[in-house]
Amino acid sequence: MMAIGAGRLDRKITIERATYAANALNEQIPSWGTFISVRARKRDLSDGERVEAGQVSAALISRFVIRSSDDARTVTPNDRLTYGGATWNIQGVKEAEEGRDRFIEITAARAAD
Template identity: 50%
Template sequence: MTAAGDLDRRIVIERSIVVGHDEYNYPIYDWQPLATVSASRSDVSDTERAAYGTIVSELVSRFVIRAGGLQSSVRPTDRLAYDGRTWNIMGVKETKAGRNRFLEITAKTGG
């Protein structure tokens, strides 16, 4: 079970928003911070493989955050910034700790 003391890291949830339009009136997108929150992290898997003449590595982790506020709207189209890396969100779900208490975000980096 997750407790508040387990949330020992700071992550930034980022969302892609329209910041303007180009000369053909196509939208220009940029990543903007949605929320900076405390989280816990546990690594799920790591892989390395050869691709296109180079070694590619990926790390999949689960981040647990408190539900509520802006961070409760996090979705797979958002991303995380943590530890100098960009993490692509693969899924978001409630934890077993109870309804609307904590969210579990599965994300990967690398690749």
């Protein structure tokens, strides 16, 4: 596998984390805010359609690789990612094959255009 250099991290992504506050009915409502903004490499894994409850939906699944840092190592599927004007749901986070403790791989999905 080819090593990741700074030039290959050619996308800017933002990881958002929710904070919760109670509304007038004492329901916990999430408010999303920027947690970290980082450079990333993006690779599309798949796109496809599926039918659920009679509705057709299309999704794009991509993998984003970012440099490891104290903050990046705390990213979980409870967070979300924004890139290219779209919000992506994080499905998984793991250490990347490109180097132990050097890069983190985030798999995320969004509705297709």
